[in-house]
Amino acid sequence: MSGVELAGIVKAYGALQVVHGIDLEVADKEFVVLVGPSGCGKSTTLRMIAGLEEISGGTLKIDDRVVNRVAPKDRDVAMVFQNYALYPHLNVADNIAFGLRIRRESKQAIATAVDEVARILGLTPYLDRRPADLSGGQRQRVAMGRAIVRRPKVFLFDEPLSNLDAKLRTQMRAEIKRLHNRLGATSIYVTHDQVEAMTLADRIVVMHDGRIEQVGTPMELFLNPANAFVAGFLGAPPMNQVRARIGRGTGAPVAEIAGQSLPLPPIPALRNAEGREVIVGIRPEYAAIARDGETGRIGCRLELVETLGSEALLHMTLGEDPFVIRTETLGNLGRLDTVGGFTVRPDLIRVFDAETGKAFAGQERAA
The missing domain is CATH 2.40.50.140 (Nucleic acid-binding proteins)
Incomplete structure (x- = not known):
């Protein structure tokens, strides 16, 4: 089981509290999308799950283990960022393999893992290219491959498609959903785009001013918004x-x-x-x-x-x-x-x- 549980999670910067005691359970293999306007606390919440932000209050569990004080590298999560964060001097294969080399995996294990991930993401023809020679969509697939190759318990996505044009965003949405169905991994995805939320999520978490307004399936929220804010946010x-x-x-x-x-x-x-x-x-x-x-x-x-x-x-x-x-x-x-x-x-x-x-x-x- 690789579920994630947030109980009374708070984030404060000095006297300024930006996340106000949120409670959320993400089931094993579930795809949950955090959505809301800029400044609502969704990316901060994701970074607390990743360990990139210190939790000010509450309890965070991953796979039934309290991880409040656990270092990011020991949480067994992988994060895909808004910017691709690829190493420009390394080719695609080396970018994907970088985390495995840090963990001192064997050369054979690394080669097998890279080949498998490249095949899944359609990157096999590009393994010898450097990031500068790739399109935006290809770079994003490399960033996803670097996360997938580690086989983490939880995948975290922080607005990974916001730098792509409209056509590429549509293609990548479909690719991410197919990838999730194939891998069956627990995924938490942050976006401000309600179309992404509606098309990708098993459940949507609508956030506003550091609080959760409503949680439910896309159609539950579309048909039965709990309040006027949710009603005005979902739908295009x-x-x-x-x-x-x-x-x-x-x-x-x-x-x-x-x-x-x-x-x-x-x-x-x-x-x-x-x-x-x-x-x-x-x-x-x-x-x-x-x-x-x-x-x-x-x-x-x-x-x-x-x-x-x-x-x-x-x-x-x-x-x-x-x-x-x-x-x-x-x-x-x-x-x-x-x-x-x-x-x-x-x-x-x-x-x-x-x-x-x-x-x-x-x-x-x-x-």
């Missing part, structure tokens, strides 16, 4: 969030937005809550273009159309809040400039408390 484009007041409905509650009534899901906490301020969350994918006079239509003002090929983003204004609709261009392209409203099923709406930002209980959807 993110969930629309519109301020509203609970109005008087016939049965289920309604949200009053810019003089219009939007039916809401039957949330117990909103019964008899007329006048309460809420935040109504609607995914851009769930808002359907509506024609004038269509039942349930919510009117809004069109500001901009972004045509992206097979789909388009309609940037609207609903009341005083921005609102985005994501729609297919096929069959719609000729009328996108005239769109003035949308409809949405009540069960696809997420409602948050306007004061705390927390999602009301009783509206969860199955992932």
Whole structure:
């Protein structure tokens, strides 16, 4: 078993505390992604797991062993950094083998390990090249190979794709996921890119201001964000969030937005809550273009159309809040400039408390 357990982990620089007592368990062979905006503490947390940052409080276990005071080289973890950190004077084979040579492995064992890793990562034709002769994606694969060849208990990735262009990032995401499935190793991956998080993770950990906001599978977090921050962070484009007041409905509650009534899901906490301020969350994918006079239509003002090929983003204004609709261009392209409203099923709406930002209980959807 090669699980990782964080219990009450704190990081402080003098009087400034940047990680506030986080608790997290990463199971053996699980791929967990820490995601959040810059400065949220995700890279600091990863560096504490690696031993590159001293832990100010709490307990860190790797493979059921407390490692708070264990040196990085003795934790049996391997880390892939944002910058490739390759030795420019060494060729690919020597870069991959460097850690094994430091550990005084036999020449035969090193050669066998390097050949195997090069085959897995598609680096066999490049073993004699130096880093300067490689593309960005090839250099990142070399950095990954240097980590893989050690066969550690835990792989740590610190924004490894952020220096690559969009096409290479897409290719490398697929390669990393295939590699994880093949090796079956425990992996913890840090990124600020929610698309990477959604596509790579078995579970996502959303962090904000040094705290964990929510942990769950990608679809659990997409469908059932615990609060307005998570809702606004995951998704591309993110969930629309519109301020509203609970109005008087016939049965289920309604949200009053810019003089219009939007039916809401039957949330117990909103019964008899007329006048309460809420935040109504609607995914851009769930808002359907509506024609004038269509039942349930919510009117809004069109500001901009972004045509992206097979789909388009309609940037609207609903009341005083921005609102985005994501729609297919096929069959719609000729009328996108005239769109003035949308409809949405009540069960696809997420409602948050306007004061705390927390999602009301009783509206969860199955992932």
